[in-house]
Amino acid sequence: MADRNMLSDARSYCVDATMLDGATIRIRAIRPDDQERLHEHFRSLSEKSVYYRFMGFKRDLTPQDLKRLTDLDFKNHVGLAATLTENGRERFVGVGRYICGADPHRAEVAFAVRDAFQGHGIATLLLEHLSLIADANGVSEFEADVLGENRQMLEVFAHSGFQSGQSLESGVVHLHSSTRKSSKD
Template identity: 40%
Template sequence: MTDTYSPSAYVGPDYPRWSQTLSDGTWVLIRPIGRQDAKAEREFIQGLSAQSKRMRFLGQISDPSDDFIERLTDIDYVNDVALAALAQVGGKEKVVGVSRYAADATRERCESAIVVADDWQGKGLGTALMHKLIKIAQERGLRLMESTDFAENTEMRELAADLGFHCRPDPNDARQVIYSLPLNDYKTGA
């Protein structure tokens, strides 16, 4: 882990912020998640299809508990990073995608996750969120990003392949795979 952070490696409640135009011309704001996003995060999760919830959380979550929402929005931004994509939907700003990672104790490896609202899939939002997340992880000196997903999750398999992740079976669960991305020389489009 490097002790010197570039200014872009700083992630906190107000920084960084990116505007992103998606493949269909829609515009989103990507920014760090904070405690103030608890209600929006709950609405986002509740708005996901049962299949999207299952794929993201490796099981069914219909009504997330207050403790669960707090864990998803109370981010330390030292070991963990969480980014939200926000868009104007029906005159209201809504979360339409989330990417996050949690670093392990060595602060050289992190576990990542991503989920995009069902109506927003196929527009390049997942790729944009992951590029931002990967870039932050690199700038913080992390060496490896991993993600555990259901083997049947074709959308994740395609995204992981497009981003250059390597895939291997999960030795502890035959239904799952582990994607890994060495970060040392990875070049993002972010």
């Protein structure tokens, strides 16, 4: 798990984690030099995965999007990548981030996992690590809007070990959960 130094400066966050199948991935902070890896990750997602993540169709990430999604302050906007290295080349298999709004104690959280890696526990791992950073930054609650048909993401939150509440409006499930695990764990 993360040490105190990584939590105090999440720009250096980097840990190895184990997926449900026993394989190891690296979870690390997204950096400004990740624009190409993030773009490749986005282009690898199916239309359905893009639709679930952005709640609509998005054809590509603009240069402005890539800058905004990789040049992070790691206080109000934190991004982590789940990576694998193959043939000496690092690639993203999942990304997760949180962004604080007007209330610095609450943040919206979102994930995108490559289709071939969905169901391996990557979003759950990213949620756990984002929660550690959020808690260290004084963020006590995550919120997420998830399409009601996106069962996999709803299950991530339902089985995450976080206390959650939810509401449904226009086919979108609004979830909120504490960044601290419940005492039953």
